[in-house]
Amino acid sequence: MTPKTPKPRARRQAPEVRPYHHGDLRRVLIDAALHLAAEGAEVSVREAARRAAVSPGAPFRHFPNRDALMVAVAEEAQRRFRAEIEAALSQAPATDPLGRFRAFGLAYLRWAMRNPTHFEIISTGRYFAHGSSAALTRDNAELIALSEQMLAEAAQQGLLLSADLKRIQIAGRALVYGFARMNLDGHFPRWGVAEGEIERMAEGVIDLFIAGIAKP
Amino acid sequence: MTPKTPKPRARRQAPEVRPYHHGDLRRVLIDAALHLAAEGAEVSVREAARRAAVSPGAPFRHFPNRDALMVAVAEEAQRRFRAEIEAALSQAPATDPLGRFRAFGLAYLRWAMRNPTHFEIISTGRYFAHGSSAALTRDNAELIALSEQMLAEAAQQGLLLSADLKRIQIAGRALVYGFARMNLDGHFPRWGVAEGEIERMAEGVIDLFIAGIAKP
DNA sequence: TCCAAAATGTAATCGGCGATTACATGCAGG
DNA sequence: CCTGCATGTAATCGCCGATTACATTTTGGA
Numbered sequence: 001m002t003p004k005t006p007k008p009r010a011r012r013q014a015p016e017v018r019p020y021h022h023g024d025l026r027r028v029l030i031d032a033a034l035h036l037a038a039e040g041a042e043v044s045v046r047e048a049a050r051r052a053a054v055s056p057g058a059p060f061r062h063f064p065n066r067d068a069l070m071v072a073v074a075e076e077a078q079r080r081f082r083a084e085i086e087a088a089l090s091q092a093p094a095t096d097p098l099g100r101f102r103a104f105g106l107a108y109l110r111w112a113m114r115n116p117t118h119f120e121i122i123s124t125g126r127y128f129a130h131g132s133s134a135a136l137t138r139d140n141a142e143l144i145a146l147s148e149q150m151l152a153e154a155a156q157q158g159l160l161l162s163a164d165l166k167r168i169q170i171a172g173r174a175l176v177y178g179f180a181r182m183n184l185d186g187h188f189p190r191w192g193v194a195e196g197e198i199e200r201m202a203e204g205v206i207d208l209f210i211a212g213i214a215k216p
Numbered sequence: 217m218t219p220k221t222p223k224p225r226a227r228r229q230a231p232e233v234r235p236y237h238h239g240d241l242r243r244v245l246i247d248a249a250l251h252l253a254a255e256g257a258e259v260s261v262r263e264a265a266r267r268a269a270v271s272p273g274a275p276f277r278h279f280p281n282r283d284a285l286m287v288a289v290a291e292e293a294q295r296r297f298r299a300e301i302e303a304a305l306s307q308a309p310a311t312d313p314l315g316r317f318r319a320f321g322l323a324y325l326r327w328a329m330r331n332p333t334h335f336e337i338i339s340t341g342r343y344f345a346h347g348s349s350a351a352l353t354r355d356n357a358e359l360i361a362l363s364e365q366m367l368a369e370a371a372q373q374g375l376l377l378s379a380d381l382k383r384i385q386i387a388g389r390a391l392v393y394g395f396a397r398m399n400l401d402g403h404f405p406r407w408g409v410a411e412g413e414i415e416r417m418a419e420g421v422i423d424l425f426i427a428g429i430a431k432p
Numbered sequence: 433t434c435c436a437a438a439a440t441g442t443a444a445t446c447g448g449c450g451a452t453t454a455c456a457t458g459c460a461g462g
Numbered sequence: 463c464c465t466g467c468a469t470g471t472a473a474t475c476g477c478c479g480a481t482t483a484c485a486t487t488t489t490g491g492a
Contacts, residue, residue, distance in 0.1 A: 238441080241441090270441075273441080274442075277439080277440055
């Protein structure tokens, strides 16, 4: 519609600009894959292509293989995950590091409970383990640094029983990660027909952990 | 070779007796699948058949589909897992419930660290979630009951801070489950070239948890 | 003892998937 | 305008799970 866009710089520099024929097939494929995952279906390149109304070979113009598509999907999911956690933290008072830690864990688990298949794609190592994606690595490191920072502040204010912050951080991470994975792996059979039941249990578990590391 | 084996009872009762031609193809297929998993390879029915030197269709005489094979594999892995934990517990003094709890967690994580792909098959819900296997359900319930029992004894001896045993049990489960999954999902990048590093961290995390729930 | 039936294995085949190749199309800029 | 590259298609390959028709071996009872 716009007659001419004056492009201020070379267009061959960035490797992922926009496709020509389809509009933005890359984006559409990622969205299709996200929806497939959200529906609990297997994410296949062919099905994503089908949803994009495109031939089975077309996706391979944008992704060298299936894993590359999944990495892009993981990047998007991780971005949403991080955004939701940071939004929750932005409403927690900066002066209460353990309260922030609690809000962090709560937001983490809430998102993981409500987006289990997306959480699985983020967490299942296959797509980030080999340094596949700088964005993925960065977002993840950011979250870890955030939690370390909160613990450091708590320690500085003399709120913690132990001085081994690394150990506390790993334990806390394992706790929320384990709870999230237990949920998506089907280890919570029928408690939560009410759907809120599991989230209340998540809250209780986080509180138990914080009570365990905090000075009385 | 043996001329006649006097069979003392009807043979049509049990649905899984022994195969005829191959010796025990069912068993061989399960073992092949266990080895495939241990090698980090994808477990495919065809590859298991190849290793058993049998045609690609043969496995389907013993398993209605791939999932059924994986359930059998999960049963065997779960059996080993449980056996190792119970062996470790048999050496822990019965009078010290929290010490037993610690030994339990340690044995759990040791096995999960050393058999990550088998742990994954056990834990990944797909093979037990739909009540596929009574043995799997039973072994798992047994382990859960064991941990609940230890916590109940600890509470009875007045060793615990909180009386909410259910919450403690879920948190402890989530902690070890999360640590084990973080390991197999690739969330422990390069700490443990020495291999024992991660196990020492596992020990520290368990001790931190127990310190958090125990009266000082 | 022998034979019919059940149990087990094979060969051939189907559809779905990831991936590659040769070819077609359309947009961009010199 | 027209050449070249980015994008999409069609056809194909090999692997996988699964089914079917057929072959073979074991079993248990007549």
